Amino acid sequence: MSTDIDLIAGYRYTMLKEVILMKQNNPFEHFQLFLAPALLILLGAVLIVSPDSASALIARLLGWLLAFLGICCGIAALASPQGRAGKVFAAIALAVAGGTLARNPLILAAWIGRFIGIVLLVNALSDFFAARRTGLRPGFSFVTAILGLVLIVLPMTASRLLFALCGVAVAAVGIVMLISRLKGPRYPRDPQDPNIIDAL
Numbered sequence: 001m002s003t004d005i006d007l008i009a010g011y012r013y014t015m016l017k018e019v020i021l022m023k024q025n026n027p028f029e030h031f032q033l034f035l036a037p038a039l040l041i042l043l044g045a046v047l048i049v050s051p052d053s054a055s056a057l058i059a060r061l062l063g064w065l066l067a068f069l070g071i072c073c074g075i076a077a078l079a080s081p082q083g084r085a086g087k088v089f090a091a092i093a094l095a096v097a098g099g100t101l102a103r104n105p106l107i108l109a110a111w112i113g114r115f116i117g118i119v120l121l122v123n124a125l126s127d128f129f130a131a132r133r134t135g136l137r138p139g140f141s142f143v144t145a146i147l148g149l150v151l152i153v154l155p156m157t158a159s160r161l162l163f164a165l166c167g168v169a170v171a172a173v174g175i176v177m178l179i180s181r182l183k184g185p186r187y188p189r190d191p192q193d194p195n196i197i198d199a200l
Helices: 002-025 029-049 051-079 084-103 106-134 141-153 156-182
Strands: none
Touching (some): 029 156, 051 084, 051 106, 051 156, 084 106, 106 141, 106 156
Protein backbone atom coordinates (compact mmCIF):
# COMPACT_ATOMS: atom_id res chain seq x y z
CA MET A 1 0.00 0.00 0.00
CA SER A 2 2.78 2.43 0.90
CA THR A 3 4.58 1.55 -2.36
CA ASP A 4 1.49 2.51 -4.37
CA ILE A 5 1.19 5.79 -2.49
CA ASP A 6 4.88 6.54 -3.12
CA LEU A 7 4.46 5.78 -6.84
CA ILE A 8 1.43 8.06 -7.10
CA ALA A 9 3.20 10.84 -5.20
CA GLY A 10 6.29 10.49 -7.41
CA TYR A 11 4.18 10.58 -10.56
CA ARG A 12 2.32 13.69 -9.41
CA TYR A 13 5.60 15.36 -8.48
CA THR A 14 7.04 14.63 -11.95
CA MET A 15 3.91 15.94 -13.71
CA LEU A 16 3.91 19.12 -11.60
CA LYS A 17 7.57 19.70 -12.37
CA GLU A 18 6.97 19.28 -16.12
CA VAL A 19 4.04 21.71 -16.07
CA ILE A 20 6.11 24.31 -14.20
CA LEU A 21 9.02 23.93 -16.61
CA MET A 22 6.69 24.30 -19.59
CA LYS A 23 5.17 27.47 -18.14
CA GLN A 24 8.56 28.91 -17.25
CA ASN A 25 10.02 28.21 -20.70
CA ASN A 26 7.08 29.62 -22.65
CA PRO A 27 8.21 32.97 -24.15
CA PHE A 28 4.63 33.99 -24.99
CA GLU A 29 3.32 33.41 -21.47
CA HIS A 30 3.33 37.08 -20.44
CA PHE A 31 1.92 38.12 -23.80
CA GLN A 32 -0.96 35.65 -23.43
CA LEU A 33 -1.59 36.70 -19.83
CA PHE A 34 -1.96 40.39 -20.64
CA LEU A 35 -3.57 40.17 -24.10
CA ALA A 36 -7.17 39.60 -22.95
CA PRO A 37 -7.16 42.36 -20.27
CA ALA A 38 -5.57 44.81 -22.71
CA LEU A 39 -8.19 44.04 -25.36
CA LEU A 40 -11.02 44.41 -22.84
CA ILE A 41 -9.68 47.76 -21.62
CA LEU A 42 -9.26 48.95 -25.22
CA LEU A 43 -12.80 47.85 -26.14
CA GLY A 44 -14.20 49.59 -23.06
CA ALA A 45 -12.34 52.80 -23.93
CA VAL A 46 -13.71 52.70 -27.50
CA LEU A 47 -17.25 52.20 -26.19
CA ILE A 48 -16.87 55.09 -23.76
CA VAL A 49 -15.25 57.51 -26.22
CA SER A 50 -17.26 56.60 -29.32
CA PRO A 51 -20.53 54.85 -28.44
CA ASP A 52 -22.11 55.74 -31.80
CA SER A 53 -19.61 53.63 -33.72
CA ALA A 54 -20.46 50.59 -31.56
CA SER A 55 -24.20 51.01 -32.06
CA ALA A 56 -23.63 51.57 -35.80
CA LEU A 57 -21.57 48.37 -36.05
CA ILE A 58 -24.21 46.32 -34.21
CA ALA A 59 -27.02 47.78 -36.32
CA ARG A 60 -25.07 47.19 -39.53
CA LEU A 61 -24.44 43.55 -38.60
CA LEU A 62 -28.10 43.13 -37.69
CA GLY A 63 -29.09 44.72 -41.01
CA TRP A 64 -26.93 42.33 -43.03
CA LEU A 65 -28.31 39.41 -41.02
CA LEU A 66 -31.90 40.49 -41.69
CA ALA A 67 -31.18 40.97 -45.39
CA PHE A 68 -29.59 37.51 -45.63
CA LEU A 69 -32.52 36.01 -43.73
CA GLY A 70 -34.96 37.76 -46.07
CA ILE A 71 -33.18 36.37 -49.14
CA CYS A 72 -33.19 32.85 -47.67
CA CYS A 73 -36.89 33.14 -46.77
CA GLY A 74 -37.64 34.40 -50.29
CA ILE A 75 -35.88 31.42 -51.87
CA ALA A 76 -37.72 29.05 -49.54
CA ALA A 77 -41.04 30.79 -50.29
CA LEU A 78 -40.56 30.46 -54.05
CA ALA A 79 -39.80 26.76 -53.63
CA SER A 80 -42.89 26.19 -51.46
CA PRO A 81 -46.18 25.58 -53.28
CA GLN A 82 -48.47 26.72 -50.43
CA GLY A 83 -48.89 30.24 -49.02
CA ARG A 84 -46.35 31.67 -51.42
CA ALA A 85 -47.62 35.27 -51.50
CA GLY A 86 -47.47 35.84 -47.73
CA LYS A 87 -44.04 34.26 -47.42
CA VAL A 88 -42.65 36.29 -50.32
CA PHE A 89 -44.06 39.49 -48.78
CA ALA A 90 -42.45 38.65 -45.41
CA ALA A 91 -39.15 37.90 -47.14
CA ILE A 92 -39.25 41.22 -49.03
CA ALA A 93 -40.06 43.09 -45.79
CA LEU A 94 -37.11 41.42 -44.03
CA ALA A 95 -34.75 42.18 -46.90
CA VAL A 96 -35.86 45.84 -47.10
CA ALA A 97 -35.56 46.30 -43.33
CA GLY A 98 -32.10 44.70 -43.36
CA GLY A 99 -30.94 46.83 -46.27
CA THR A 100 -32.23 49.99 -44.58
CA LEU A 101 -30.40 49.13 -41.36
CA ALA A 102 -27.21 48.31 -43.25
CA ARG A 103 -27.29 51.64 -45.11
CA ASN A 104 -28.40 53.80 -42.16
CA PRO A 105 -27.25 51.95 -39.03
CA LEU A 106 -28.02 54.74 -36.56
CA ILE A 107 -31.76 54.49 -37.33
CA LEU A 108 -32.00 51.51 -34.96
CA ALA A 109 -30.39 53.39 -32.08
CA ALA A 110 -32.64 56.40 -32.70
CA TRP A 111 -35.82 54.32 -32.71
CA ILE A 112 -34.77 52.40 -29.62
CA GLY A 113 -34.25 55.73 -27.83
CA ARG A 114 -37.65 56.99 -29.00
CA PHE A 115 -39.34 53.76 -27.91
CA ILE A 116 -37.78 53.98 -24.43
CA GLY A 117 -38.87 57.62 -24.22
CA ILE A 118 -42.47 56.77 -25.19
CA VAL A 119 -42.56 53.96 -22.62
CA LEU A 120 -41.26 56.28 -19.89
CA LEU A 121 -43.72 59.02 -20.83
CA VAL A 122 -46.72 56.65 -20.85
CA ASN A 123 -45.63 55.17 -17.52
CA ALA A 124 -45.24 58.63 -15.99
CA LEU A 125 -48.67 59.74 -17.24
CA SER A 126 -50.37 56.60 -15.94
CA ASP A 127 -48.68 57.05 -12.55
CA PHE A 128 -49.72 60.71 -12.46
CA PHE A 129 -53.40 60.01 -13.24
CA ALA A 130 -53.49 57.04 -10.85
CA ALA A 131 -52.08 59.26 -8.10
CA ARG A 132 -54.68 61.98 -8.80
CA ARG A 133 -57.53 59.46 -8.63
CA THR A 134 -56.39 58.08 -5.30
CA GLY A 135 -55.41 61.47 -3.86
CA LEU A 136 -51.72 60.54 -3.47
CA ARG A 137 -48.69 62.53 -4.53
CA PRO A 138 -47.43 61.76 -8.03
CA GLY A 139 -43.88 61.18 -6.77
CA PHE A 140 -41.25 60.94 -9.51
CA SER A 141 -43.73 60.94 -12.39
CA PHE A 142 -42.70 64.49 -13.41
CA VAL A 143 -39.03 63.48 -13.57
CA THR A 144 -39.90 60.34 -15.54
CA ALA A 145 -42.05 62.35 -17.94
CA ILE A 146 -39.26 64.88 -18.52
CA LEU A 147 -36.78 62.06 -19.11
CA GLY A 148 -39.17 60.43 -21.58
CA LEU A 149 -39.62 63.71 -23.47
CA VAL A 150 -35.86 64.20 -23.61
CA LEU A 151 -35.41 60.71 -25.06
CA ILE A 152 -38.13 61.32 -27.64
CA VAL A 153 -36.55 64.63 -28.70
CA LEU A 154 -32.93 63.37 -28.40
CA PRO A 155 -33.21 59.63 -29.08
CA MET A 156 -29.50 58.97 -29.52
CA THR A 157 -28.87 59.91 -25.88
CA ALA A 158 -30.20 56.55 -24.63
CA SER A 159 -28.05 54.60 -27.04
CA ARG A 160 -24.93 56.59 -26.18
CA LEU A 161 -25.56 56.22 -22.45
CA LEU A 162 -26.18 52.48 -22.77
CA PHE A 163 -23.01 51.85 -24.77
CA ALA A 164 -20.97 54.13 -22.51
CA LEU A 165 -22.14 52.16 -19.46
CA CYS A 166 -21.27 48.92 -21.25
CA GLY A 167 -17.84 50.39 -21.97
CA VAL A 168 -17.33 51.23 -18.31
CA ALA A 169 -18.29 47.67 -17.32
CA VAL A 170 -16.01 46.07 -19.93
CA ALA A 171 -13.08 48.31 -18.99
CA ALA A 172 -13.63 47.53 -15.29
CA VAL A 173 -13.54 43.79 -16.02
CA GLY A 174 -10.31 44.26 -17.99
CA ILE A 175 -8.70 46.30 -15.19
CA VAL A 176 -9.67 43.74 -12.53
CA MET A 177 -8.30 40.94 -14.72
CA LEU A 178 -5.08 42.86 -15.32
CA ILE A 179 -4.59 43.53 -11.60
CA SER A 180 -5.19 39.88 -10.73
CA ARG A 181 -2.65 38.78 -13.34
CA LEU A 182 -0.08 41.34 -12.24
CA LYS A 183 -0.13 39.88 -8.73
CA GLY A 184 1.78 36.90 -10.00
CA PRO A 185 1.34 33.36 -11.17
CA ARG A 186 -1.10 31.02 -9.53
CA TYR A 187 1.14 28.00 -9.87
CA PRO A 188 4.10 27.32 -7.55
CA ARG A 189 7.57 28.01 -8.87
CA ASP A 190 9.12 25.24 -6.80
CA PRO A 191 7.50 21.79 -6.62
CA GLN A 192 9.18 21.25 -3.24
CA ASP A 193 7.38 24.25 -1.75
CA PRO A 194 6.24 23.19 1.75
CA ASN A 195 3.02 25.16 1.26
CA ILE A 196 1.84 22.68 -1.38
CA ILE A 197 -0.64 20.26 0.11
CA ASP A 198 -0.43 16.87 -1.54
CA ALA A 199 -3.94 15.43 -1.44
CA LEU A 200 -4.18 11.79 -2.46
